[in-house]
Amino acid sequence: MKKIFLFGLIVISFSTSFSQENKDFDAKLAKDVGADDYGMKTYVFCILKTGTNSTATAEERQKYFEGHMANINKLADEKKLVVAGPFMKNDKNYRGIFIFNCTTIEEAKALVDSDPAVAANIFEAELTLWYSSAALMMVNENHNKIAKTKI
Secondary structure (H helix, E strand, O other), rough: OHHHHHHHHHHHHOOOOOOOOOOOOOOHHHHHHOOOOOOOEEEEEEEEEEEOOOOOOOOHHHHHHHHHHHHHHHHHHHOOEEEEEEEOOOOOOOOEEEEEEOOOHOOOOOOOOHHHHHOOEEEEEEEEEEEHHHHHHHHHHHHHHHHOOOO
């Protein structure tokens, strides 16, 4: 029992000796982006893969893709979609990623299901919880400042 107690004191002492207050901390910004004490937050990470729909015509695929892009922009404007983008050609059938600003798989599933290309099985989605920097919440705002042309 003494060894366990001593080990606990050593761990607490060790971890507190390396933690320090961040002199650049901005409490308002941290609150605005939903950061915890470490500047992190929970998201849902989504990998889009090639779906099972192999019968859609070129015109149908074009319509689904236009709906896909419109949905991406809508969710980004609502601050529900933090990051989205396609993968380059690969051997895993990975097509793209979404990072959703939500804390449950169920909420993210509802968001991804609103995508016409997912609904038509052009893409299928794999969802998992992900813990990362809350600063990701500022990506869309900053992207709009550097994109000369909007998609």
